[in-house]
Every structure is written in structure tokens, then in C-alpha cells.
Amino acid sequence: MGGLDVDGRLATRFWTKFKNESVFALYTPFFVCLASGNLETATFLHFISQDVHLLNAFAQAYELAEDCADDEEDKNAIRKLRIRMKDKIKSFDSIVRDWGFELPTECTANNPTVKYTDFLLATASGKIGEEKVPGKIATPFEKTKVAAYTLGAIAPCLRLFSFIHKEIQALLDPSDNSHIYKKWIDSYCSENFEASVMQAEDLLDALSVSLTSEELEVIEKLYHQAMGLEVDFFSSQPIAQQIVVPLSQLQEPVSGQLTIFCDFDLTCTAFDSSAILAEIAIVTAPKVGPDGSQTHLTRMSSADLKIKWSALSAQYTEEFEQCMESITPHTGREFNYEGLCEALEQFSDFEKKANLRVVQSGVLKGLNQEGIKRAGQSLILQDGCREFFTKLLKNENIKTDVHVLSYCWCGDLIRSAFSSGDLNALNIYSNELSYEESISTGEIVKKVESPMEKLQAFRNILRKRNNDGQNLAIYVGASIGDLLCLLEADVGIVMCSSPSLRRLGDQFGVSFVPLFSGLVEKQKQLVEGSSSTWKGLSGILYTVSSWAEIHAFILGS
The missing domain is CATH 3.40.50.1000 (HAD superfamily/HAD-like)
Structure with a gap:
């Protein structure tokens, strides 16, 4: 059996290995504009509508993972994460209403959102890509393995959200409340959200402790794939306003x-x-x-x-x-x-x-x-x-x-x-x-x-x-x-x-x-x-x- 290696927590090791990829999310036009405070409202509302699709998929994946976990303590921990995720979705409406807007009642998920949600739910259902998880999942141990894979696909998204918003918060003046998105940024830098991130990462460790080295490699691949899908999700947010990134797209196509x-x-x-x-x-x-x-x-x-x-x-x-x-x-x-x-x-x-x-x-x-x-x-x-x-x-x-x-x-x-x-x-x-x-x-x-x-x-x-x-x-x-x-x-x-x-x-x-x-x-x-x-x-x-x-x-x- 493999279990955790000498590097400590799985999520910490994976985040360190793939952290450079988080830069590609941070430097997207969406987050540069968000950090500056001049992101157009229509763009932000569209983002929230896509994020709702994503977080609903997380809640559904947590529900499937809870069913797969064989330890009652793990089940309770996953259930709490699912409830927190539902509460997070509900909070979106109040944040938007504070600005005098309302979320769109109907908004179709765009292609990058669908790719991530499909990947997440396929993993939580016992599939990886086109292939089923190796072995049958009828036994409690095999089902626990699926729960570990599911947390491996969720954890990077939570950590990425926390990392990006903390990077942005560090640029803001704490006493200046004129930044229109400050409440949103603060919500992802809160102790409550960080607790959710840490709990998901701790669960990943707990569910992976008895896995083989090959199965841990599967989790690492899922973690990496989730990071890439999340970067695509942020990159796909449509921006209609003038932007400063990426630099190459600001050049004149013929003579620049x-x-x-x-x-x-x-x-x-x-x-x-x-x-x-x-x-x-x-x-x-x-x-x-x-x-x-x-x-x-x-x-x-x-x-x-x-x-x-x-x-x-x-x-x-x-x-x-x-x-x-x-x-x-x-x-x-x-x-x-x-x-x-x-x-x-x-x-x-x-x-x-x-x-x-x-x-x-x-x-x-x-x-x-x-x-x-x-x-x-x-x-x-x-x-x-x-x-x-x-x-x-x-x-x-x-x-x-x-x-x-x-x-x-x-x-x-x-x-x-x-x-x-x-x-x-x-x-x-x-x-x-x-x-x-x-x-x-x-x-x-x-x-x-x-x-x-x-x-x-x-x-x-x-x-x-x-x-x-x-x-x-x-x-x-x-x-x-x-x-x-x-x-x-x-x-x-x-x-x-x-x-x-x-x-x-x-x-x-x-x-x-x-x-x-x-x-x-x-x-x-x-x-x-x-x-x-x-x-x-x-x-x-x-x-x-x-x-x-x-x-x-x-x-x-």
C-alpha cells in the first residue's frame, strides 16, 4: 500500500508542484479587471451565473462522495462541505442585490464550464475520462477510492479560489471601501472559506491514506487536470472592455x-x-x-x-x-x-x-x-x-x-x-x-x-x-x-x-x-x-x- 509520502499532505504537495499554473488564472483579463475594480458589471454577473453551475456540480459531487465514504466521520465532514457549498451559492444573491442587481434566472453553462462539471461528476460517479476507475466499486474500499478521487478533483479549485482572491486582497487598501468587488473578494479570503479549503484537503489525505502509489498517481493526474480546466474556466469569461492583458493581443495584427x-x-x-x-x-x-x-x-x-x-x-x-x-x-x-x-x-x-x-x-x-x-x-x-x-x-x-x-x-x-x-x-x-x-x-x-x-x-x-x-x-x-x-x-x-x-x-x-x-x-x-x-x-x-x-x-x- 502507498499512503502519504514523506512530503506530507497530498494537497500541499500537488499545489506546490502545479502552483505555476495558477498564474495563468490570476493573469486572466477577468481577474486583472476584477482586482482593478473596473470590471464591467455585466461581465461579473455572467461569471457568477457560470460559477453557480460549477458550485452546484461541486455540491452534487460531494453528495456522491459522501455515499462512497465508508467512515462515518468522513461522511459527516463531506456533508458539512456540501452544506457550506450550498450556503455559498445562496450568498451570491445577497451580494448581487447589495449592488442593486439581480442574478439572471436562466443562464446556459458555456463550454469550459460544461467541461469542468462533466469531468467532476464523471469522477464522482466512478469514471475517469472515458474509463471507469480500475476495479469494481461494489466494495466499501473501492467506493472509498472513488471518494478520494472526487476530493482530488475538487480540492485544487477551492485552493485556487483562495489563492487568487488573497493575491488580489493584498493589493487593496483595507480602509478603502470604494472597490465595488471588495465584499466578494473578502468572502473568498474569509476564515470560513479557508476552513472549507483546509477541510477538503484534510479529507483528501484521510481518504487516500490506504491507497497504492498507482492510485495516488491517479489523484495527482486528476488534481492537475482540474487545475487546467479551472484555468480554462476563468480564461473563457467574456471581456468587452479595454484590457492590458495578454500583451500580444493588444498589438496591431498587421504592422505591430x-x-x-x-x-x-x-x-x-x-x-x-x-x-x-x-x-x-x-x-x-x-x-x-x-x-x-x-x-x-x-x-x-x-x-x-x-x-x-x-x-x-x-x-x-x-x-x-x-x-x-x-x-x-x-x-x-x-x-x-x-x-x-x-x-x-x-x-x-x-x-x-x-x-x-x-x-x-x-x-x-x-x-x-x-x-x-x-x-x-x-x-x-x-x-x-x-x-x-x-x-x-x-x-x-x-x-x-x-x-x-x-x-x-x-x-x-x-x-x-x-x-x-x-x-x-x-x-x-x-x-x-x-x-x-x-x-x-x-x-x-x-x-x-x-x-x-x-x-x-x-x-x-x-x-x-x-x-x-x-x-x-x-x-x-x-x-x-x-x-x-x-x-x-x-x-x-x-x-x-x-x-x-x-x-x-x-x-x-x-x-x-x-x-x-x-x-x-x-x-x-x-x-x-x-x-x-x-x-x-x-x-x-x-x-x-x-x-x-x-x-x-x-x-x-
Whole structure:
């Protein structure tokens, strides 16, 4: 038998695994408009009418699950959840009446609503998709298994509702009651609703304790499928008003273009490429024989390489801190782009000197080009990065141009990391290693070593762009070297920003705003007849913690 694993509660483990998908619901036009307080009433009433269909299906699924549970305590707990769900539906009418409106008496469920309700009721009836639950469900144990599957299909929806409304509530001023949807938002952030969520998740654990590992995998699949159906449910809500998301749909279909730039190290990857090249060099280095001789005279031994890399890394870290101290002012909080440029001129000198030391040390000498390419092909990009670029480049309705601007010493590593599928269309701009017969000479062909050179490459690309239509430049970066490009782009997005980037930006008056709250503020500013404007050098950068946020913002679900 399987039961719960060492990670604890099933629902917690599943939510953590699939939480990125909740972003696609949060960033829908519906919730961005709801959070801003300017969601049109007709849209909200339509949403409630669809939500009623959904919650009625939950109540019916609870009733079926109650019949399947074999423990009286579990039955009582499920019955209480069903009653709470019915009470929630009844509360909709009073909330709507407080605004002076009435819910539609008859409203047909739309396709995404039907898909979710059908999935939910099929699961509660002992079916998964087109197949029945494995085995017969005549015995009490088999029926309990169906109850567990049912809670696995309900729990993610409840948690998603709680998560989204808490994210929105965090943006509201508690003392400001002018937000028309505040009562609705507060109801889903209440202790009462959270208790319902926790009780459903606890029940899922209780009903799953005796299941096999294969049966727990079934619950995980149901949980994931329910998350996807719920995202589709929110995405399908019709919006007639002007909106700020998804960004790609706001472009002119013929002449508008998105030019997307991104850094590579720590933006697309979890690790710096210099560490990867160091690992390749050490692993492939010749070994020193018992008599002290080397098997390959043109390269350092792996032991010597480790010492050399460690010394270079320590010196870089020490001098980086010294450079940061020298360029960071201690007064003034106004946005000062000119001052930041002057500071990063000094930082550029530091980066170039560090690269020169690497070349002079010889640590890159003897690397095999094919080995670098193999390492690039096996490189794991950050979760959601590859999926975003793949979907972007496959979308024929979006005119886009994508450029990777990187300090990486070896463009082959980047090209290999993006070599699969449609990602060959990415334009790579970085330094290159010099080779003789596919073996590195240790020299770096220097193309972009500093923030100033990266900025110049960024500007050169934009100059070549057709400026007849509605164009937007988006830059995604994570380090100090990206700061100027981030600020000059129409939309600068900081991925899991380093403390040093925040520190330097703060000192020169740069504002770092979480992307979702920034979009809500943009939506507030959007009035009838105006257009959403994104403009560089505003001094505002938007922060994200995952590629899912970027994907949801630019492309939608």
C-alpha cells in the first residue's frame, strides 16, 4: 500500500508542484479587471451565473462522495462541505442585490464550464475520462477510492479560489471601501472559506491514506487536470472592455511587432554558464600520472584547474563587492538614469578586467567544441522558459523577434541549449570561444562583455526594426549587466532579481514593482477611449518569480 509520502499532505504537495499554473488564472483579463475594480458589471454577473453551475456540480459531487465514504466521520465532514457549498451559492444573491442587481434566472453553462462539471461528476460517479476507475466499486474500499478521487478533483479549485482572491486582497487598501468587488473578494479570503479549503484537503489525505502509489498517481493526474480546466474556466469569461492583458493581443495584427530580449545566465538558466564551462574543463582535463607526468601537455591537470578556477572565482567575488561599494551612492532616491550609466561604465571596466584574467589563466584552453555542445543540449532551462519561447514562435498571429543577449563566454553553449524544435529561430548575441580544429585556444572572441556593450547591441537591434506600426520592446533579465537594457525597454521584467541588482537600482531611484500589481495599476488607469501605454525610461521595472508569469502576461493561457 502507498499512503502519504514523506512530503506530507497530498494537497500541499500537488499545489506546490502545479502552483505555476495558477498564474495563468490570476493573469486572466477577468481577474486583472476584477482586482482593478473596473470590471464591467455585466461581465461579473455572467461569471457568477457560470460559477453557480460549477458550485452546484461541486455540491452534487460531494453528495456522491459522501455515499462512497465508508467512515462515518468522513461522511459527516463531506456533508458539512456540501452544506457550506450550498450556503455559498445562496450568498451570491445577497451580494448581487447589495449592488442593486439581480442574478439572471436562466443562464446556459458555456463550454469550459460544461467541461469542468462533466469531468467532476464523471469522477464522482466512478469514471475517469472515458474509463471507469480500475476495479469494481461494489466494495466499501473501492467506493472509498472513488471518494478520494472526487476530493482530488475538487480540492485544487477551492485552493485556487483562495489563492487568487488573497493575491488580489493584498493589493487593496483595507480602509478603502470604494472597490465595488471588495465584499466578494473578502468572502473568498474569509476564515470560513479557508476552513472549507483546509477541510477538503484534510479529507483528501484521510481518504487516500490506504491507497497504492498507482492510485495516488491517479489523484495527482486528476488534481492537475482540474487545475487546467479551472484555468480554462476563468480564461473563457467574456471581456468587452479595454484590457492590458495578454500583451500580444493588444498589438496591431498587421504592422505591430513584439521585440523580445532576454539574458541567458540566471534568466533562462538556474546556473551561471561560467560554472558550467568550469565543470566541463575540470572533468575533461588530463590526469597527472604517478610519475608526475601529464597525459596531455597542452592543458593543466584537473587538480590545477580546480585551484585556478577557485582563485579566479574568489578574486571576482572580492573585487565585485569592492566595485559595488565604489559605484553605489549613499544619497539621492530620485530616478537618475545618467548617474546609473556613469556607475555602470565603471562596472564595465571591472567585467573586462575579470574576463582578461580568465583568458590569461588558460583555464578555457583545450575545451572540445562538441563536448560544450553536448553540455548545452543537456542543460536544464528554468521551468516554463522553453515552453514560453516555443509557443511564442509557433504563434502565427504574433509578429515577433526574439534575441538572447548574454555575457556568456561561449555562444555554442547557448545555441545548443536552444537547439530543439522551433527555438533555432532565436537570435543569439554573446561572446565566442576561439577554436583550432574544434579545440579551444583559451581565447575569447569578445562581443558583449559589459552593460554598455549589451546596451549598444540592444539599441542596434531596435534601430533595424520597422517603426511604421505599433512596436514594443520587452527585456527580461536578472543581473546588473541587464539593468540599462531593462530600463530602456518599453517593458523591463526582472526575473528573480539578484540582491546586487536591487541594491544598485534602489540607489539610483529605480522602482521594482511586482508584475501583477503593476498590471492592476495599469488597468485602473485605463479609461474608455484611451490605450494602454508602455514606455521605456520610466524608472519602473516589473518583477516576476517564474516564466509562467511572463507567459501569462504576454501570451495568456
